[in-house]
Amino acid sequence: MSTSADEINDEVKTIIARVCTLPKETIKDSDLIDSLSADSIQLFELLLAFEKFYEIEAAYDDVLKLETVGDIVAYVSRVVYKQ
Amino acid sequence: MPGLHESHSQVEVVADTETYLAELSTAEMATYVTYTGVKKVNWLLGRMAGKRALQDYFCHNSPDYSATALYEIRVAAASELPSCFVNGVEQTDLLLSLSHTKGRYGAAVVASATAYMGVGIDIEIIRDFAPAMVESFCTAAEYQYWLLLPATKQAVVATAFWTLKEAYMKALHGTKYHPRHFDSLCFISNPTGGVVGNIKAKWTIIEKNSILAVLYNNNIS
Numbered sequence: 001m002s003t004s005a006d007e008i009n010d011e012v013k014t015i016i017a018r019v020c021t022l023p024k025e026t027i028k029d030s031d032l033i034d035s036l037s038a039d040s041i042q043l044f045e046l047l048l049a050f051e052k053f054y055e056i057e058a059a060y061d062d063v064l065k066l067e068t069v070g071d072i073v074a075y076v077s078r079v080v081y082k083q
Numbered sequence: 084m085p086g087l088h089e090s091h092s093q094v095e096v097v098a099d100t101e102t103y104l105a106e107l108s109t110a111e112m113a114t115y116v117t118y119t120g121v122k123k124v125n126w127l128l129g130r131m132a133g134k135r136a137l138q139d140y141f142c143h144n145s146p147d148y149s150a151t152a153l154y155e156i157r158v159a160a161a162s163e164l165p166s167c168f169v170n171g172v173e174q175t176d177l178l179l180s181l182s183h184t185k186g187r188y189g190a191a192v193v194a195s196a197t198a199y200m201g202v203g204i205d206i207e208i209i210r211d212f213a214p215a216m217v218e219s220f221c222t223a224a225e226y227q228y229w230l231l232l233p234a235t236k237q238a239v240v241a242t243a244f245w246t247l248k249e250a251y252m253k254a255l256h257g258t259k260y261h262p263r264h265f266d267s268l269c270f271i272s273n274p275t276g277g278v279v280g281n282i283k284a285k286w287t288i289i290e291k292n293s294i295l296a297v298l299y300n301n302n303i304s
Contacts, residue, residue, distance in 0.1 A: 035122060037183060039207060040249050044262070048219055060261040 003081050012073045015053055019046045029070035036069070045050075054080045086142035091192040091204060091297050092135035094128055103131050108155050121186040128189025129181040130156055137167055140177070144195075154238040156181070164256060167193065178192065180204045180253045184293065198224050200281075201300040203253030205246045208293050212241040220245060220262040228268055241293050243271060243286055250284065250298040 009029070017024035020036050027036065037043040039055060050072070051058055066072055077083040092298050097103065102125075107115060111130060135151055137154040141147075155168040156179065165181055167174040176196050182205045183189040191206040218226050225244055247267035267284075270277045276285040286296040 040205070041207065041210070041245055044220060045216065048216070058269075 003083075005077065005083075008077050008081060008083075009073050011053070012050075012069065012076055015049050016046065016072075018067065019049045029068065029073065031069045032067060033069065033072070034067075037072055048074070056080060085221075088140065089151055089192065089194040089198075089202075089299065090136045090139035090143065090155050091190065092132050092139060093188060093190045093206070093295060094135060096124060096128060096187055100127065100220045105128055106131070106134060106154075108153055110157070111155065124186040125183040125189070128186070129183040129191070130189070132183070132189035132191035133165065133167075133179060133181050135168070136179070136193040137177075140193040141169065178202045180250075182206045182253075184208055185218050188289065188293060189293075190235075190295055194299060198302050199254075199299050201254035203250035203255075203298045204296070205249035205253065206289070206293055206295045207249070209238050209242045209288070211238050217244070220248065222263055222266045222268070224266060225268045228271075229274045239294070240271060241287065243267075243274075243296070246287060246294045246296040247271075247298065248286055250296040251282070251300075254282075254298045254300040257270075 013024050013027045016022065016027055016036060018033060020042060026051055033043065037046060047058060050056075054076065062075070066075055086248050104112070104115070107130065111246070115123065133156040134154045156165050157168060158165045165179050167177045167179050177200060177246065178194050178196050178199060178205045179191065181189070181191050183187050184206045185208055187208070188206050190204050190206045192202045194202045214230070217229055219227065221244055229240055229244070230236060237286060245262070247270055247290070248262040248265050251265045252262070269279045270284045270286065274286045276283065279299050282298060283301060284296065284298040286294055290297050
């Protein structure tokens, strides 16, 4: 069973909402990742949460290029779901 | 270039921001008003710390120093390094790094680009870390050292590890290294200034609640 783009988008925003303690419905694809996290430590916690949820080890140089929530969704779609 | 003074500064949030705002250029003010909330405060703190560091640098290194000159920091894009300007003239021979934390502190370091390849500064609120988190960003040696610390020291040391690593990554211009690949342990026991290889670093506790780390990469032959 394939995972739809909407489901991936929802998964990503659920993780961001939990780690950054934000209401999920306020998170937009265009939001800058920097603006969602309180500090660089929380940003790193976010990376760890994604690695744990998707059982991946993200390439750190790839992760540094991600700027928006939409970039994370696209990264997860490509790396995890091969879409 | 040996002998040039390096400058770093730290500013604290103030109730009355008018003093800070009066020092912004027209372009900086135009950027400032686009932000809201903590991001707005953080941006202002970073800018003010940068201006203070620039003033201090020129005060120590330039015979033409003027306290009333316009010291300005411009960042073309979020992914680009900040540039320094004095009275509108870009100072291409300077390196600048900025940091701010949770609407409380701003910090900046300025140094000569002929003396260093990069400089990095980071300021973080001291916080508790779960062991798994510390293990995820530390080297094996750092993690073993941290595990053996009394519980009362673990928050400070883990925050210091992170702050030094963050400053290191900035000094390498957004290095692709994972934080766990930089061993900061050698600097922990020498907070007032240690040199290991091409790296010079120091760290300090501010107001019992935050840690400031400054790091210089002098890998210039």
